[in-house]
Amino acid sequence: MEIVQLFQKIENHYKDNKPFTIYSLPGSNVISSLFQNTDEIFTTKSFTEAGMIMAPFDTERLTYFIPENASEKIETAFVLEDIQKEEIQIKESLADHARHLKLVSEAKNALRTERIQKIVVSRKKEISLKNVNITAIARRLLSLYPSAFRYMWYHPNTGLWCGASPEVLVKISGLSFSTMALAGTRKIAKNQIPDWTTKDITEQQLVTDAITTNLQKVTAVVKLSKTYTYHAGTLAHLRTDITGVLKNGKATLTTIAAALHPTPAVCGSPKILARKFIMNHEGYERDFYTGFIGPVSPVTCDSQLFVNLRCMKIEGSMAKLYVGGGIISESVPEDEWQETCNKLQTMLQVVHPSL
């Protein structure tokens, strides 16, 4: 199918309120799509059927599913468009600024008084759009961040989401799996290596340690890469790759995803206490932000789930952008606010023509 027809199909499915998803894996120039044939609602707990999964941050809530066997599956090649990024200025309110500084300070207090090492706090920024053109949004999303997992997902029960995630939750291929510990953020010009501070290194090491400990409960971890700088758009992160082999018959995609989600890159460490802090203090519903999304293919043992970061929900003429950052005892509230502003740029670039 030609790309123009694909975008027309997206528009039609959206108008008809029927579930669809398009996505492109990191580095790929192929768009994979699923257009569900009916408006039936599918949810999943076991990830045992082929299709696309969208799970929320809150594990008590439903995971939605677009099954391959109830959808038309289309693969379309596309050519990246050359879109220049420029810093986009938006208006931030004093109240939002103050609220975020308070949240970071409360998190730092909790780190001091409770047995918590790291808490990831976040916020939602609502922006009004002049014209919502989902074809233009999809085109920009696909071309702006070729090394990210780019997706658009629509489901009547979740609404319209898109994102460009730099973070793999888990990838399974045959009996091998891989995941990553991603943390520490710097705004940086292309291909520069930031001066990582002890604070960044500690923050990222906490993620590596917690992921390895959690994985040991379900499988044997075989290898950690060296920690290196990873570029995600105009941001750089510290990253360690973690790879291993599934224990035959024991570890499945479901058990590994459950052991990892939510990772200390989006929740904190230890998980239960950090999650409790988030639920009690953040003051808004994260919804599918910091959940996970991706294609699963149990028969061919080939599945890739990504953490739903650098994402937004489009509702009517509003774009709701979600951003957060990890807090450890050395974190400075004003720097953390600035980090969320930098992270907002990822989705702002996508909606730029509609601002």
Ligand SMILES: C=C(O[C@H]1C=CC=C(C(=O)O)[C@@H]1O)C(=O)O
């Ligand atoms: C929570 C987010 O990023 C996470 C992933 C990478 C680096 C992060 C950080 O430096 O704090 C966050 O843990 C977000 O982008 O909203």
